Amino acid sequence: MKLKTTYSVFVADDDDDDRLLMKVAFDLRCPEANIRFAIDGLDLLEALNDSPDRPCLIILDLNMPRLNGLESLQILRNTPVYIHTPIIVFSTSDNDQDKAEAYAKGANEYIVKPVDMHALAELVNKLKEDWNLETCN
Template sequence: MKNTFNVLIVDDDEDDQFLLKTAFEQDSPLFNLRFANDGTDVLENIDRTDFLPDLVLLDLNMPRIGGFEVLSHLKNSPHYRHVPILILTTSDNEEDINRSYELGANTFLIKPTQHQGLVELAEQIRLYWFRLAKIPTRRTNQRGT
């Protein structure tokens, strides 16, 4: 098992960011969290940093550049296509679900309406994706890292 995992959380809701941070802090030494407030923040900055995510939590409904565009960019990039992307959104629209999977999302999750539900969902994500599932490891030839 790796020493630490990089998690990129893309969500414009500061309350949701805080709750997700709280849920991941239960294993805080294992997780290095980065937050982006919208798709523009991700697309303008992801290639300018040495932060290669092991997992991305991505909201769909954000200002300026939304989640579908971010998902498409990451899954079409040779540097990021191996990174699991979990859609975490309030939408339960069948078209959004289908489009997310067509663009390469690994999972589609609907945000709970209650804060405690979001904390519990984040704990399940943490346990499943980092304890049970085997995810791709960072490749040393990517982006010079």
């Protein structure tokens, strides 16, 4: 049974498989979340602009076409409505320079993508707890 949707999470990732895995992980650990997917930063900005819902969490892949995660992050942090929205950079890169740049541009967290579904589901559960998603309106 699907719970009533109570909060929105926006995810920008250009990889079809990664979006599918993220959807499955949220369905397992946060079935009450309304997950909105974008294929890149431009698509994300359009989705945010068109949505009546404010995001409780934004997850950005680092490497995307048109507008990458760092460029998207910078735009979001310069938009007053998203200044306090938790934004996670989610990447396969474990490069210290990528991490430092993400934090310098305003990321709340930088997470290296887990290698298996169980770890991803546990990560989603951790995000739900760490960012108090259940209390977000």
